Amino acid sequence: MSTSMADEKSNLRKAITSRRRARTAPERALAAEAIALHAAALPALVRARRVAAYLSMPSEPGTEPLLEMLVGRGVEVLVPVSLPDRSLDWAAYEPGDVVAGALGVPAPTGPPLGREALATCDVALVPGLAVDHAGTRLGRGAGYYDRALADFTGVTCAVVFEDELLPHVPSEPHDRPVDLVLTPSGTFRPERT
Numbered sequence: 001m002s003t004s005m006a007d008e009k010s011n012l013r014k015a016i017t018s019r020r021r022a023r024t025a026p027e028r029a030l031a032a033e034a035i036a037l038h039a040a041a042l043p044a045l046v047r048a049r050r051v052a053a054y055l056s057m058p059s060e061p062g063t064e065p066l067l068e069m070l071v072g073r074g075v076e077v078l079v080p081v082s083l084p085d086r087s088l089d090w091a092a093y094e095p096g097d098v099v100a101g102a103l104g105v106p107a108p109t110g111p112p113l114g115r116e117a118l119a120t121c122d123v124a125l126v127p128g129l130a131v132d133h134a135g136t137r138l139g140r141g142a143g144y145y146d147r148a149l150a151d152f153t154g155v156t157c158a159v160v161f162e163d164e165l166l167p168h169v170p171s172e173p174h175d176r177p178v179d180l181v182l183t184p185s186g187t188f189r190p191e192r193t
Helices: 003-022 025-040 043-047 064-072 115-120 144-148
Strands: 050-052 076-082 088-092 098-100 106-108 123-127 130-132 155-159 180-183 186-188
Touching: 025 043, 025 064, 025 180, 064 076, 076 106, 076 144, 088 106, 088 115, 088 144
Parallel strands: 050 076, 050 123, 123 155, 155 180
Antiparallel strands: 076 088, 098 106, 180 186
């Protein structure tokens, strides 16, 4: 990665992280409910039988209402477990069965299903700090999701706040684009060139 690319990504991460910290708890709660409502009508999720999702951190767009909606529909939800080698294992999500995992990231308490469990999912809902109009997702920089999604063939959907859907996000060849973007304002389908 070039120094200018690294700087551009770092500066964008800092700006978005700062904006996220400034959001109030009521704003985040309303956003989480709106995301779940939009997700409920998303055709890919309506048809899905097994979905990979994630347990949101406090500053991220909340996923709890979304996960509850999916489980309530009878969808099996898998959530990631961060491993020391910076890869992701997966475990079944059960409401209430969550602990603070590595680096303070919420983690499920169920048994690990293996890294290959992601391949059995119809949809992967992934976190991001920003997504651009071409579907380029900016993560936190550790590459967990880019590596996990490298061979994923299902629908990939990033979840961000609406002001994090940008015209351009800096990208590198290893950055895996997403198929959809879910925000509190609705769903966006990136333009593929």
